Amino acid sequence: MPVHILIADDHPLFRAAMCHALSTMEGTELCEASSYPETIATLEANDNIELVFLDLSMPGNEGLHGLSDLQARFPDVLVVIVTAQESPNLIQKAISLGASGFIPKSASVETIVDAVEQVLEGETWVPTTPAPESIDQDEPDDFHARLRQLTPHQLKVLKMVSDGLLNKQIAYELAISESTVKQHVSAVLKKLGVINRTKAGIAFKNAMHI
Known part of the structure; x- marks a missing residue:
C-alpha cells in the first residue's frame, strides 16, 4: 500500500526538494500545500494522508499553533516539523505537542528518508545535534500534554x-x-x-x- 504524504511549505523550491527526496522511497504518493488553510483543506479532502511535513513559518500558521491544531483535528495523522530553526527548546515544545519528528531544512536527502522511515515505524525522529539530553523534559511537557x-x-x-x-x-x-x-x-x-x-x-x- 502506498504511503500518502503531504508537504506543507510555502517555498516552491523546498517543496520540490522534499518531493525529490521522498521520490527515492518506494510506494509514496505526494501532495503539496503552500499555506496553512490549504493544508487543512487538503487533509479534509484526502483522508488517506498519513504524514504531514509542516513548515512552522508558512502563511496562516502562527508558531506551533498549526501543529497543535492538526493534532486536535486529525489525531491519526503523523506530523513532522520542518524548519530552519533548531533550538533545543523548540524541538522540546514540538515533540511535547505531539510531533513525530523534527527535521531541519538543512537536512540531506538521506537524513530525510531515514527520518520518514523511522516515523512511519512509530518512532520519533529528532536531530542528533543538539543532543536529545540537552532538551529539558520538565515543566513545559506537562502543559503541552494538557494542551493536547x-x-x-x-x-x-x-x-x-x-x-x-x-x-x-x-x-x-x-x-x-x-x-x-x-x-x-x-x-x-x-x-x-x-x-x-x-x-x-x-x-x-x-x-x-x-
Whole structure:
C-alpha cells in the first residue's frame, strides 16, 4: 500500500526538494500545500494522508499553533516539523505537542528518508545535534500534554482568549452563543489546570512561541 504524504511549505523550491527526496522511497504518493488553510483543506479532502511535513513559518500558521491544531483535528495523522530553526527548546515544545519528528531544512536527502522511515515505524525522529539530553523534559511537557487534551473548538477558543477577545467577540466570530463560549472557557481552564483566562492566554502564547 502506498504511503500518502503531504508537504506543507510555502517555498516552491523546498517543496520540490522534499518531493525529490521522498521520490527515492518506494510506494509514496505526494501532495503539496503552500499555506496553512490549504493544508487543512487538503487533509479534509484526502483522508488517506498519513504524514504531514509542516513548515512552522508558512502563511496562516502562527508558531506551533498549526501543529497543535492538526493534532486536535486529525489525531491519526503523523506530523513532522520542518524548519530552519533548531533550538533545543523548540524541538522540546514540538515533540511535547505531539510531533513525530523534527527535521531541519538543512537536512540531506538521506537524513530525510531515514527520518520518514523511522516515523512511519512509530518512532520519533529528532536531530542528533543538539543532543536529545540537552532538551529539558520538565515543566513545559506537562502543559503541552494538557494542551493536547483540548478539542478543536476548545483550542480555537483558547487562541482567541490569548488574543484578548472577550466572550461576546468570540461568540460572534464562531457564530455560537456566549453561554457556549463560557462552557468552552471553563473546560479549557479545567483541562489546563489554570485559575483564570489571563493565565491560560499567557501560558498558551508561551507554549506556541518559537
